[in-house]
Amino acid sequence: MKKKFVFNGIKDFNLAHIFECGQCFRWNPVEDENGNVELDEFGNPTGAYIGVAGAYAARMQFQDDTLTIEATGGDESFWWHYLDLDTDYGVIKRELRKVIPSYVLEERGDSEANLSLLVKKRGSETRPQISIRILNQDKFETIISFIISQNNNIPRIKKLIEALCERYGEPISGSEELTADGRMLFSFPTIESVAAINPSELAEMKFGYRADYIPAAAKRFMEEGEPESYEDLIAYLGIGPKVANCIQLFGLHKVDAFPIDTWVKHIMNDMYGFKESDTRGMAQFAEERFGTLAGYAQQYLFFYYRK
DNA sequence: ACCCAGGTGGCTT
DNA sequence: AAGCCACATGGG
Numbered sequence: 224m225k226k227k228f229v230f231n232g233i234k235d236f237n238l239a240h241i242f243e244c245g246q247c248f249r250w251n252p253v254e255d256e257n258g259n260v261e262l263d264e265f266g267n268p269t270g271a272y273i274g275v276a277g278a279y280a281a282r283m284q285f286q287d288d289t290l291t292i293e294a295t296g297g298d299e300s301f302w303w304h305y306l307d308l309d310t311d312y313g314v315i316k317r318e319l320r321k322v323i324p325s326y327v328l329e330e331r332g333d334s335e336a337n338l339s340l341l342v343k344k345r346g347s348e349t350r351p352q353i354s355i356r357i358l359n360q361d362k363f364e365t366i367i368s369f370i371i372s373q374n375n376n377i378p379r380i381k382k383l384i385e386a387l388c389e390r391y392g393e394p395i396s397g398s399e400e401l402t403a404d405g406r407m408l409f410s411f412p413t414i415e416s417v418a419a420i421n422p423s424e425l426a427e428m429k430f431g432y433r434a435d436y437i438p439a440a441a442k443r444f445m446e447e448g449e450p451e452s453y454e455d456l457i458a459y460l461g462i463g464p465k466v467a468n469c470i471q472l473f474g475l476h477k478v479d480a481f482p483i484d485t486w487v488k489h490i491m492n493d494m495y496g497f498k499e500s501d502t503r504g505m506a507q508f509a510e511e512r513f514g515t516l517a518g519y520a521q522q523y524l525f526f527y528y529r530k
Numbered sequence: 531a532c533c534c535a536g537g538t539g540g541c542t543t
Numbered sequence: 544a545a546g547c548c549a550c551a552t553g554g555g
Binding site (some may be wrong): 245246361369372373374375376379380423433436458461462463464465466469482483484485486487525529 | 534535536537538539
């Protein structure tokens with residue numbers, strides 16, 4: 224039942240960076256018996272992560288350029304693609320270093336988190352590079368997840384998504400062997416099962432005013448077929464410019480998409496002096512300055528500023 | 531009590 | 544096109 228994959232010689236890879244840059248909501252560091260997680264000097268979990276991608280659960284560990292995956296399913300190419308291991312992020316970072324300050328691409332500690340970018344003077348010390356990767360996630364899961372994300376915070380988004388999966392998804396057989404406490408993990412519910420949900424159930428589950436949007440989005444996805452373009456996405460109730468860009472970047476792997484959320488507004492104000500209401504100006508700036516790499520740039524900036 | 535979180539829809543200028 | 548504001552919920 225349980226499969227094991229080992230990938231050697233993996234560069235530009237860090238589980239904490241990948242799973243905690245806001246692109247996904249179902250991966251968490253594995254806790255010890257006391258519920259603690261070991262952190263490195265920069266405040267990032269150093270050990271294994273456990274979570275779900277599509278219908279498969281997995282536990283991953285990365286050490287000395289070797290990635291080890293224990294999974295309930297999928298094959299080598301599934302996980303390779305999910306983690307975007309075909310892409311050379313060294314090249315991307317080399318290009319981005321020309322257009323964003325180099326310290327954004329470097330590790331830093333939590334104690335530095337809330338300093339203004341304008342007053343920050345990093346000096347010439349060298350630090351490990353941030354090693355984000357843009358995952359190749361399921362489109363439907365990404366749509367529903369980012370509809371839930373609106374005007375919400377990441378811990379609560381994660382809770383709501385887990386509740387949705389536990390109630391409407393399927394238990395993943397073998398996942399109980401991966402969790403520390405024998406707990407089952409659940410697949411993300413299918414399009415059909417989300418379409419069949421009564422919004423009042425979601426309201427009872429504290430989804431708030433998003434409750435109506437979720438089954439409606441699944442129905443639309445079924446009836447109209449998979450959305451491809453920005454215009455397709457923004458036509459959904461509950462999907463505006465920001466969520467549409469997140470879905471393009473994280474669910475369709477359109478890596479020039481540049482989602483502008485509250486954090487990016489803070490960054491663009493702090494770093495480049497944009498008014499926080501001037502999302503149009505920010506988008507144009509990102510397109511001109513970051514071009515085809517705008518999505519990567521956004522992720523590095525988001526990770527840098529939010530940490 | 532108030533403000534914020536990976537915002538959007540709808541209504542008014 | 545741009546500017547308001549309500550929208551559920553929970554944490555600080």
